[in-house]
Amino acid sequence: GDSVTQMEGPVTLSEEAFLTINCTYTATGYPSLFWYVQYPGEGLQLLLKATKADDKGSNKGFEATYRKETTSFHLEKGSVQVSDSAVYFCALTLNAGNNRKLIWGLGTSLAVNP
């Protein structure tokens, strides 16, 4: 079945370090891919998305490229800040009429130290 696999956390980095959070997926058809972020004590927020192969989503210095050949959507940021400390979720959706549900990864916790 359709699934999303994320690297396990927690990930701990120093400020200004480079970040990569791996995400791979299994899906029939052509999914849209998403990264959501959850800051402490809050609900999830959409961070970025990509709808087709080779699309690059970007927001707030984060980027992810939809790689169909490797079924991946890795999240990257060149220089993390303390304020990026959060849990990051990779997700996919397949357009299917009324069955509009996201398939989620388990989340990766990121802690950035000053």
Added chain:
Amino acid sequence: DAGITQSPRHKVTETGTPVTLRCHQTENHRYMYWYRQDPGHGLRLIHYSYGVKDTDKGEVSDGYSVSRSKTEDFLLTLESATSSQTSVYFCAISESDSSGEKLFFGSGTQLSVL
């Protein structure tokens, strides 16, 4: 801000008691969702609604019921709470464009069943 309000924000109850969580939206979105979030499990869909009085089960619907008598309100009921239902519950609405699913989340309800 997608205008989603969850109530209560925190709830402590005893095993066997009924509990109702409320999700209210101000944006007139058709689709609404209830998720639970637990360590090691990520986000799991409980129930969702695609219109007034139109609801369907998610992957972890046992022990939960929902109702949607008005577009703006989506209620989640635990008929007889159990300790395994201790969790953080998130309501979400969807705003779909041609790229697929995009969810907006409420701030969550922390439920403890003693």
